[in-house]
Amino acid sequence: LQLPTVTVDGLQQFFQFQRAKxxxxxxxxxxxxxxxxxxxxxxxxxVDDFCRLVDAPSDFVETCVRGHWVGELNLFTGESRKNKxxxxxxxxxxxxxxxxxxxxxxxxxxxxxxxxxxxLRFAAHRMYL
Numbered sequence: 262l263q264l265p266t267v268t269v270d271g272l273q274q275f276f277q278f279q280r281a282k283x284x285x286x287x288x289x290x291x292x293x294x295x296x297x298x299x300x301x302x303x304x305x306x307x308v309d310d311f312c313r314l315v316d317a318p319s320d321f322v323e324t325c326v327r328g329h330w331v332g333e334l335n336l337f338t339g340e341s342r343k344n345k346x347x348x349x350x351x352x353x354x355x356x357x358x359x360x361x362x363x364x365x366x367x368x369x370x371x372x373x374x375x376x377x378x379x380x381l382r383f384a385a386h387r388m389y390l
Contacts, residue, residue: 268375
């Protein structure tokens with residue numbers, strides 16, 4: 262998906278570049294969905310305790326690598342987190358908070374629409390590819 266440069270530049274003002282160390286728990290079940298992020302580098306494991314109950318070979322039900330949007334759907338819907346997210350390597354990521362998203366929706370609706378469209382496209386690819 263190619264976005265116009267003016268759109269990309271506009272979106273950047275609502276994101277922060279952050280890092281997290283290996284072993285960092287980014288969220289757990291029931292946490293408020295107060296941010297989402299685009300993973301720039303590193304690796305994340307999505308942990309589901311059910312895997313332990315059925316003696317699965319791994320606690321991870323999903324893994325995310327660079328280029329993945331993470332947490333965007335819950336950020337849009339406001340639903341609490343449904344799983345635990347663990348950094349399995351050092352991470353770098355572009356994050357957007359609920360406060361930034363609310364500001365974007367209030368003050369730059371065209372950018373909010375572009376962001377939502379982009380995030381939903383990534384979600385659809387993740388689910389159906």
